Amino acid sequence: MSRLVELDATGPKKLDESDLDPEKGDIAVCQCGLSGAFPFCDGSHRRTESEDGDACYRYIGGDGSQQPKTVARVVYQDGTTEGVDE
Template identity: 75%
Template sequence: MSRLVELDATGPRKLDESDLDPEKGDIAVCQCGLSEEFPFCDGSHSCTETEDADTCYRYVEDEMSQQLQTVVRIVYEDGTTEAID
């Protein structure tokens, strides 16, 4: 499976001891791109459990929830397209 993720950061986030969770004692870094606390994991990856391994997805938020959409192709600004297999 793959996933299109929109990010707006322009640089890395450096983690230090202040990032430790006092209750959990660990730092969990998001790898799915869906966390509301990005770059930290908030458990949002649980919604990816039903994703098919051969499909590309995009999660789109509206006022009420996150909607899962299947990505078939990407259209770039210059008009070129890329099919997602």
């Protein structure tokens, strides 16, 4: 399974001691791209549990209400296309 993720940051987030969760004592960095607390994990990845391993998804919406849509192909600005299952 894959996911199309749109990000607007222009650099990395550097983590330090102040990023530690006082209750859990750890740092969980988002790897699914859906977290409302990005770059930190907020558990939003649980919405991906039913994803088909052979499909590509784009999550539409905001404020934690993103709904998954399957992607058949990607069309680039120059007019070229790419099928997800190619």
